Amino acid sequence: MKEQLQQLVTAAIAQLPGAAEAGRPVEIDRTRDPQHGHFSCNIAMQLARPLQQKPRDIAALLVDKLPPSEFVAAVEIAGPGFINFRLTEAAFHAELRHILDAADSYGNSDIGKDESVLLEYVSANPTGPLHVGHGRHAAYGACLANLYAAAGHRVHREYYVNDAGRQMDILALSGWLRMLQATGAEFSYPEGAYQGDYVTDIAADLTALDEPPQHKVPAGFFADLPEDQDAALDMLIRRMRELLGESGFEQVHRHMLDAVLDDIRDDLAEFGVTYDEWFSEKSLTVSGDVQNALDLLAKNNVTYEKLGAIWFRATDYGDEKDRVVVRDDGRTTYFASDIAYHLNKRRRGFDRLVNVWGADHHGYVPRVEAGMTAMGEDKERLHVELVQFVALYKGGQKAQMSTRSGEFITLRQLRAEVGNDAARLFFVMRSNEQHLDFDMDLARSESSDNPVYYLQYAHARVCSVMRQLDERGLSWDAARAAASLSLLSEPQEQQLMLSLSKFPETVAAAALQNAPQHVVHYLKDVAQEFHAYYNAHKFIVDDAALRNARLMLVLAIRQVMQNGLRLLGVSAPEQM
RNA sequence: GCGCCCGUAGCUCAGCUGGAUAGAGCGCUGCCCUCCGGAGGCAGAGGUCAGGGGUUCGAAUCCCUUCGGGCGCGCCA
Structure with a gap:
């Protein structure tokens, strides 16, 4: 309906000297007040300045030039110069x-037929089950994908799997330690390791592997740990690697990752949220994409060395500070993977990249944009939608959510309590950039x-x-x-x-x-x-x-x- | 300290990327059930769009600023 009116007005403008040249877009809007007809157009006001004429006069000229249409019952000039259209009954029939x-x-x-979109959403670290916040990301992302498809875009749904890096090493360590405990070893489980029961559950299967990892804790394994929690974990990971060997460590690592990822995949599938691709962070290193991205940055002269590390001049591209891409020990950073990932997305031929991220990642946006620009990509091709936090309410009380203690409400629990439909609707009912108060009592109530x-x-x-x-x-x-x-x-x-x-x-x-x-x-x-x-x-x-x-x-x-x-x-x- | 987001009815929120008299649900007040499903419907009260400037034909919407709330500022991911 809108397009038809748009065409009529455009045709009229073409006959008005100088009007088309002004290049003002023809906008047809729904009216709020039925007295103003069904649709209105403000083009006469837009043209008043370039044409140096009164809006109402322009409107009168345009109305005069409007081609006839069986769907237009009446055209009126109103207010400061709105052109109001009333449609015929035949139009609605x-x-x-x-x-x-x-x-x-x-x-x-x-x-959207001319634009392909790569939509990335959830991408939660595979270190544990999804919680309700991820649920909001999932519902929102899946819904965006549906909307894009409905608008004619080619959509590619993707989950970026952070299967490299320290957090995954900590998960591997956590699993192995839980397995040791289950087989009788006695020691105090590190505070910084993953606490959730799911770790113990997954670890139980480690012993059932064809070649189960080392069972005995050697003397001194827990001795002389640094005070600092992070440093202690790193030392334990190092010792675990030495003890199990690279392939042994890798085996535990993979087992933990696969188990958690399978759980996430099942959870999302049950929630009706699916993907075209699960993209592995690690694969970027294996394929050489990370190195290629770093080479490209070096070639473009936007990196330098300081304190043994390699830095990217992000400040030259609007970021707050320069960013490390290669650590002093030679390992690349998460950020290095991420710019490689975004370059990879563009190289796969997608016109637009849309990322759904948690609001706590907002500081990360300029960094990635800087990376893209520095690699010669148009940062306008990237769009990040930030999703604000979810607060659950039950019996009028805010439900506590603490990730550290492992006592968070999972997406599974929420789905079990209120059902998929309510969860999906409640998650997308509010603007994504608005904090969401999720009323569980309302969501499960069978009332209007x-x-x-x-x-x-x-x-x-x-x-x-x-x-x-x-x-x-x-x-x-x-x-x-x-x-x-x-x-x-x-x-x-x-x-x-x-x-x-x-x-x-x-x-x-x-x-x-x-x-x-x-x-x-x-x-x-x-x-x-x-x-x-x-x-x-x-x-x-x-x-x-x-x-x-x-x-x-x-x-x-x-x-x-x-x-x-x-x-x-x-x-x-x-x-x- | 710097940066990003938010501030609209008592509560939870819309407001179509600047349009005409700012909306909905809940709650409150008062109505409507022999009905194709009452898991419903109708009406009413309720507002300094946080405050102040600015941009223009026109601002809840854009810009500046103050106040209030959330989040972020790692060689973590």
Whole structure:
């Protein structure tokens, strides 16, 4: 609908001397007040300055040049110079038919057809089970992927697996120590090691390997550890490597990683969150990508040596300070992997890279952008969406979440308590850059206060009506309905047709702004209007023409609810 | 100290990337059940869009600033 009006106005502008040259984009907006018609255009005000004429005069000239259209009932100039359009009933009837014709694809567009997107989300360190914060990332990322696809983008969903580095070494150490404890060794488990019970569970399987790792703790293994917790862990890791040998250490490392990663993968899959690729950080080192990136930086003269380490001149590209890429012991940093990773993403041919990161990583954004720029990439190709924290509320109390002690609420626990649908919806219901208060009591309640039920019920209710129709031995006649749409003259029916027609715009806007919550709010509006309509009017009436027309409207509502819920990753049950 | 994000109704939040008289849910007040599912609906009260400047035809939206809250400033990942 919007595009058609846009074309009409553009055609009018082409006939107005100097107007097209001003290059102002033609924006067609929904009106808030029905007195202003259905759509409005502010182009006359935009052109006032370049054309040096009064907005209302320009508007009058444009209206005069507008090509005729069967869908435009009235055009008015209002206020400071808005051009307001009122559409014909035929326009809304056509949209209704279009909804049922397009069915599952209603709402899709091709605005993103020229742009491929690599979307990276969650990418939690594989050192333990996902917690509720990761759940929000998962729900949000998966939803973005759906929106991008609906907008016509080619989307590649990716999870960056941080399978290299110190945290993973600590996990390997933790597992091995738990295994030793399980086989009878007695020592005090280091504070800095991973505390969660899952470590013990996974470690139990270490002994079942074909060649289980060293069982005995040699004398002095825990002797003379530094005071500092981190230094102590590093020393233990070093001793463990020496004791088990590189392949022995690697075996434990891999076992722990695989077990945790499998758990994460299962957890996400159960949550309806899937990926096209699980990209290994370690593979970047093996493939030489890290070295290539470092070479590129060196070639571009943006690295230097200081205190035995190699630094990247990030400050030259707007970052706060320069960053180490190769440590004084020769090992590359996480940051080195990460810029190599981003270069790799671009080299794979994606036009746009979208990362979903925790809000606590915001300081990391300029660093990666600096890296990209220094390697000759356009940093505008990278977009980072930050997701704020989740606070769980239960019985009016904030649930404590402490990662250190291992006493955090996992995504699994949350899903078990409130269900996937509620979790998915609640996670995307608020803007990602807004702190989220997750009310678990509300999420599990079976009442209209719960937005999940409210939305799903609207869908189920239409299904129920159709079942009722069947029980009465009646059926819906599509042709009859299409011919009788002018009978939909009730204010609620008019309003619903108007609301339904907004769905494609809503999806496009949500995709463009990375804002799934637009879809949620939209669906709430439609659901509310539908429930009100249901309450006020019967659909299964004796008058066959009216009945068919109303059922067509109601079926269109069901289709839109279904498509919207699918984008959000929430199921649309036929009965509840 | 520096940087990023946030501040809208009593509470939780929208506000379509600058539009016309700022919205919803919960809560509160008062209504509507012989019904295609009450897991519902209708109406009302409730606002200095944190404060102050600025940009322009027009600002909750953009810029500056003050205040308040969150987060970040490793040769961790």
